[in-house]
Amino acid sequence: MTAQADVSTIPDLASGPGDDSSYRASRDAEKARNPGFVPGPPLRKGLSESVPLDQLREDLFANHAPPSPNSFKDNRKIVTIVLSRNIVVQAGFAQLDHLAEDGSHIGEPSPTFTYSKLIRRLNLTGLGPFVWDSTLANLSRCEFLERLTLNGCKLLNRDALEATLKSWPNLIAIDLTNVSGTTNEAIISLTEISNKLKGVNLNGCRVPGDPALIALAKNCPELRRLKMGGSDLVTDVGISAVVKGCPLLLELDAHGCGNITDIAVREVWTRARRMRQLCLASCDRLTDLAFPSTVKIGEAGDAPRDQDEDNTSILGQREHNAARGQEAAEAEGCSVVTDPAEVVPEVQELAIVDPPTIGLCPLTVHQTSESLRILDLSSCTQITDNAIEGIISCAPKLRNIVLRKCALLTDRSVEAICKLGRALHNLDLAHVRQITDEAVKKLVQSCTRLRYVDFACCGNLTDESVVELSKLPKLHRIGLVRVCNITDTAIYALAARAASLERAHLSYCDQITLKAVHLLVDKALRLNHLSLTGIPAFLDPELQRFCREPPKGWAASQVAAFRVYSRHGINQLRNYLDSVFGEAFDEQRLSNTIGDAAPTVGDVGSGSDSDHSEFEADV
Secondary structure (H helix, E strand, O other): OOOEEEOOOOHHHHHOOOOHHHHHHHHHHHHHHOOOOOOOOOOOOOOOOEEEHHHHHHHHOOOOOOOOOOOOHHHHHHHHHHOOOOOOOOOOOOOOOOOOOOHHHHOOOOOOOOHHHOOOEEEOOOOHHHOOHHHHHHHOOOOOOOEEEOOOOOOOOHHHHHHHHHHOOOOOEEEOOOOOOOOHHHHHHHHHHOOOOOEEEOOOOOOOOHHHHHHHHHHOOOOOEEEOOOOOOOOHHHHHHHHHHOOOOOEEEOOOOOOOOHHHHHHHHHHOOOOOEEEOOOOOOOOHHHOEOOOOHHHOOOOOOOHHHHHHHHHHHHHHHHHHHHHHHHHOOOOOOOOHHHHOOOOHHHHOOOOOOOOOOOEOOOOOOOOOOEEEOOOOOOOOHHHHHHHHHHOOOOOEEEOOOOOOOOHHHHHHHHHHHHHOOEEEOOOOOOOOHHHHHHHHHHOOOOOEEEOOOOOOOOHHHHHHHOOOOOOOEEEOOOOOOOOHHHHHHHHHOOOOOOEEEOOOOOOOOHHHHHHHHHHOOOOOEEEOOOOHHHOOHHHHHHOOOOOOOOOHHHHHHOOEEEOHHHHHHHHHHHHHHOOOOOHHHHHHHHHHHOOOHHHOOOOOOOOOOOOOOOO
């Protein structure tokens, strides 16, 4: 395979050694130092601006000895993996594989190839045990680095991280997921030098809080994606600062930030007009007042409160949140400055200026959030149908809605969601126990492009709901875990319309029989995940041979009931059930069983969208 590369922009490479004598001297010196060195041909004078990649590779490594087996062992592993990816380099190469075999080349001056100036992206995901402070210091010489991923690099010291992050002024995206050494000071120092940041991932970093977010808001106005899930030190002050200071924000993930209240979320709805993805899962302090309302102020039942009274209430709430953040920081063994002005000068205008009238007044939004596509409100246990109705009225093009464990929702919420029509693709209503068959029927009639539905633990649903869901022409994934009222009739309906079905979660539906599942696996040829844990008909140890390995740490009783089949395991299960029953299921019998509710398989075209649902732990 030959590729072309423009090398005119690399002076060291384009010029090369001036004469053969210099090359011979370099070769002899290298052979004296390393007897195992096998030299390549010298760089030629007048190297053309476009040469074959295989020929260029020979020139590049002509003056480099192979690394010794024990030198830079950890760095060699990292750099070999990192630099074997598709890297955007200074010379515009299409692809360079295994650019270096030794981490020392990153910082070593070279007459032929300056590695540190060519690297634009470093992804160290999965290499956490090999990444030390010295490793990061070595990579800090990549001064043109644009994207850095340190996901899971838990060995990095906070002081080293703070010092090293200052080395990359051109960073536009950084991922520090689960990097425990990340602090407010590290993020502040990063934003002071890298003001072009567009993506920051701080998920799992418990220490960064409001000071880090305020620094991002002040220094990085082009920020588009921010994730800081799981931090108890993030409060309304930090979220409000980001929303006000970063008008281009597209994605905000604050899942598990328990100190966020209605105040900050209202700022999101009124200011973040470009927002496409909003995750507020497990923010259990949120109520209906955090979201747009269809109720007018005059209909709210309470008189509007005085502006000064509202401002005092808001400031008091924010002081309370800051105090809670300080307590959490002290529990983590670190110090956190709760006053934004002590961290970033002149930030009061971003944090607390003219707070809106909150109180008991419903939120009225004068412009719709046309860009919002993904909304996750899992485990927001205080929201009711009023919040869902307001959200749908404000965000009419939502594509993915997650309302798992929002226990106060009823059929009213489903009826509101029906207004999304063909725009809705994914809907998760697991553990919303008040939903009935009537709501599901209306949902199927209105949202005909649904691909993913999850009604796990919705105990009021029956076969009627599943028969209706089977009519969805592009259904890829269905979750019915612990929907104990469904029987074989529901499975027959799914089998009859199984052309697009890829994942079915049926665990603990204890009325399902082997024969119904046999029909499903025979008809659903695209099925690649089937969970049948806890179903009495599948407790036969013979059927456990084909299932996946159970999660580690499960009790013996859970392991014995575990039945989750994937890909090859489904093929084995299909063959086994064929041998048990000995004949294919009669198509006419299927039609008689479910009637006209579920037409034959040939009537349905398959969808093309892939399912990205997470692996379900069937407990």
